Amino acid sequence: MLGFQDPVADAISLLRPRTVVGPSLKASGEWAVRFDAFLHVRIGGLVSGTCWLLVEGQEPVLLREGDTFMLGNPPPYVLASTPDARPRPAEQVLAGAEDGLVRIGPESEDDLYLCVGHIGFDDRNASLLTDLLPPLVIVRVDDPHGGRLAQLIDLLATEVGITAAGGPLVQSHLAQILLVHMLRAHAARTDRPTGWLGALNEDGIGTALRAVHADVAHPWTLKELAELSNMSRSAFAHAFKRHVGVPPLEYLIQWRMSLARDALARDSRSISELARATGYLSESAFSTAFRRVVGSSPAQFRNQAKESAHSAAEGV
Incomplete structure (x- = not known):
């Protein structure tokens, strides 16, 4: 996890x-x-x-x-x-x-x-x-x-x-x-910021955010997250986007891709293992989501990260 x-x-x-x-x-x-x-x-x-x-x-x-x-x-x-x-x-x-x-x-x-x-x-x-x-x-x-x-x-x-x-x-x-x-x-503060930081103080939204972070590999649905927040799906989706700035499932994807970027740059697990760890049933589904968010394939990102690290070590 x-x-x-x-x-x-x-x-x-x-x-x-x-x-x-x-x-x-x-x-x-x-x-x-x-x-x-x-x-x-x-x-x-x-x-x-x-x-x-x-x-x-x-x-x-x-x-x-x-x-x-x-x-x-x-x-x-x-x-x-x-x-x-x-x-x-x-x-x-x-x-x-x-x-x-x-x-x-x-x-x-x-x-x-x-x-x-x-x-x-x-x-x-x-x-x-x-x-x-x-x-x-x-x-x-x-x-x-x-x-x-x-x-x-x-x-x-x-x-x-x-x-x-x-x-x-x-x-x-x-x-x-x-x-x-x-x-x-x-x-x-009462003028708390938009984004996950301010949303943590909202009871229902904060509960959903913590659940996502506790188990990022779970196949979360809008219905599940809304139930955790004790809201209807439409009320939860509206409140989440108002406080966090993006829809709930988009936030989940962005967080998964943030974890994936870090893992690709730092560890040696296979892309299929990383796909499962971030909640995707197949490597192709993970790669499609990664390319949409990051702009390159997981393999390309990993190679670029390795090249950057090598250049930094060589003082280039």
Whole structure:
């Protein structure tokens, strides 16, 4: 069986997250740092002090001690003491890091203390999450989730600032825990996002989603999923598409193909075995569905993935 039973855990596992944390930033006086556009997710939070976050296309946001933020596939952005401070390139500033810390200006009791982490995903399936995220999510310290996130940011900053056995592993896990809590906070809001992330909080739809993930090889029908959700077929289909963005059986196909892409790139099971594991009675039925969603046959996809991996290993 390829799936688990929790859509968030399934998606993050399938994304193969790669985490880079720090260096942390301490700053006083007038300062500004400009970060280039980047892929996937950046998470940060203020251990102490305040600063402005200016994301292209968004209104400037004042961050305070204990606040956390998440940027999804964002355009260039600036962190600054004031909105009109002249920024320096982040690459130039971060090059001066020592012991996981960059300092701007003299040491002061009113220092800003900021910790950030970048989480990259496997490009084959990154859209599973990044397509659901707005450019910016802010969780204030007084939000129901805010206190827990502030504690995690404080722990992460501590790990970045010390040299201890297992430090990179702890930092990576803390950053991924932060990601999950940020996703929970985002999904719990009244303006929750369209997509599977927001739909998990809908009792009937969430039940159907969890069932699909628990047994992806089961030959699910619209009738079965509707019964699990305690709805009629028409009401379930309408509610599912409204919350998730695609019809129920289309979501099932897309999830199966996401699992298949990952498996074809990473393991050696035969295509017929993979067909059975993703709920198809024949290799030809699986191949037809795969080509429709991915745009190539499973065999072509596997060969391309192997060539890409070989090229990367050779440094091409």
